[in-house]
Amino acid sequence: MMKKLIYIAGGNVSVLESQVLELLKFYHIKGIPLALIMGYRNTNEKGEIEKKLSNYSFLDVVWFKSYPTYQIFEFLTIRNIFSAVKKVKDWENSFFHVRSEHLGYLIKKMVIDQRLNNRILIDIRGVVYREIEFKYMRCSGIRKLLLKVQANYYQFFYKRLFDSRIVSQIVISSVSTPINEYIRKNYSNCKYRLCVHPNIAGKVMEFSVSYRNEIRNRYDIKDNELLAICLSGGDSLWQQDKSNIDTLISKGIRVISLSKKVFDNEKCISLFVPFQDVPKYLSAADIGILWRDRTFINYSASPSKLSEFAASGLFIIHNGSVNIAEEYIEKYGAGVIIEDMSNLNTNQIELIKQQSRIKNAISGQNMFGVNAIGNSYINLYKTF
Template sequence: MNKNSLVYISSGDVSVYESQVLELLRYYVRRKSIHVILVQGYSSSKEKTRLEKKISNYPELLSDMIWYRTYPAYLFFEPLHLFSIKKALSSIATIDQYTIHVRSEFCGYLVQKASSQIKLSNRIVVDIRGVVLEELYYKLASNKSKIRRFLIFRQIKYWKKFYDYFFSRKDSRLIISSVSSEINCYIKKKYPSCAYPLMVHPNIAGEQFIYNEGARNKIRETLGIPLDARVAICATGSNASWQKDEETIETLIKQGIYVINLSKHTVNIPRCITMVIPFTQMPSYLSAADIAVLWREENFINWSASPSKLSEFAAMGLWIIHNKHVANAVEYIRSTGAGILVDTIEEIQTDSYNNNRESRLISGQQHFSVQAIAESYISTYNK
């Protein structure tokens, strides 16, 4: 295989598609001169239109793109899925010269099966972004609709079957890359016969996540925040009861902190500014802040996750307040001192905040920058 040739297979549109897929691939093309073919799945014309709009901002990837059709994740649709993937892979000239990188374990299972059927010998790196089987159990327990519960139950049966198949295979072509060591521990515990090498690559912070003093001052002046004030970012996205947005914000404000609340849920408290901003403006607002709040519900899905916000907060040198429910965040804060770990909102104290942002910027970039993680992926491809 040519180490400078990569086929990247993504099965659909997700909220972090730009930050986690397109930013990585653009880095490969621009910085490492890797020839990338993006094989992109879509389930409907609407999803394809959304994807086309996002990809249009990455012209480097447009010249070598292959579309393929995806189908619902049920056993009935597997033959259609396999036919679609085999058609896409077979359309690539000199396919044997490429390393294949697949996003998600379900897509990885299908690609492994399809590539075996057309007798490919390519090295395959499968990214596991979360343990979807556990997410399905979670949805089943929390859903009250009989029809929806039936469909989820059917999916669970299928996913259990393909997990058993996928993780029991002896396929020397495969390497698994998980976003956290907790997912690899899960695989080892549930599937002790799994013979694949297990790597860890957390979510990336794109190249645009670079601290900017000018943007910091401009955002503060625009929002009417004093340049010498201490500012916290809260970016929860929803108003779930466990997030306790208002209590967190009140606690910070009582300690003299200004709060930028990036949420659709307005919190009417003095010195709290609520707004929704486009992703492109996020680096400027993170530059304007000093502190970030990462609050998560207690469950295995969160514990084993790699939130994009964590990567972005860390890469921007923010001092992170976290409630100990994401293993990656706990490990990062404990190893670097770039924040505090608390059990309850009442424990939040910003007295221990330090102004050494420069050291946090260095450690954040080392752990989560697209450069650091891309280089690690490339090393994995070449193993």
């Protein structure tokens, strides 16, 4: 029997259910003993998290109050985490799975300060320092000053987080190969084992013929018509939905945009639906659009919508800005990489029509499904 898993996470992040709670549900079904140590900053955030936890009553949850990500608050957060850890039965013989590099650093510091022997898996979901740096270059005033202070703190703790000379019993997982390459390149003292686990597509993100028929009938989309889907409708450079939607429609492809933003093209179906209804629209579609600006932040990311598109069997049209999307398309052939949407040609459109939806869905589940990623984590835990 495996040791007890103590999963440590913080905050009411938008992907809490899909990336954390669904994974823990998978572990529960597999019979893995576990506890969730959950951070919150205020009572409102705790209440919002509790709403999400209401569907996961099997979880043993212990709370801790967290503080903003500045060095001055380190002691308080570590103290609260350790108090929470000690409330978990048999915590001394458990191993920690920690979500985010900052929490990972705090847990590492806790292990050092308390002279603990618990093994740690630190799960890095993005290079936050680079994200702060990106924001810093685009703001001013007090906001810019605070970001500078935060960036300096991230530089400080990254060096200590990745220094394997201090604590050896750590494995680091990230969402992509470029993040691991970034760590190796910039932190020469990091000799930790590095693994990759992309963002998860939960079990609800599966292709359904009945959902497909329901939605296509509702919007009078014929069987021989291709339907593309966009999951966001912002104006930021990395999305470019407006121009892509217009171009797709000009090529005879129907489009649904699931967004609060309504596009002025009458041939685009603009909707905003609750998360639980998204699988219906993914099943109805044939194509998923993943279009981002070319930055390291995007290149090293693992977009949740990529996982959801792939697990639903959609053919993915991508502009080559996300490494793991390129890897998926190149490995399974379930998509195409083009520089500009206007370059989508008739041969590629015919290729989309010939796709096996079931085959693509299996490929997507193999790479992004909760079963595949959950089992990969379990195999990793067994090496602790």
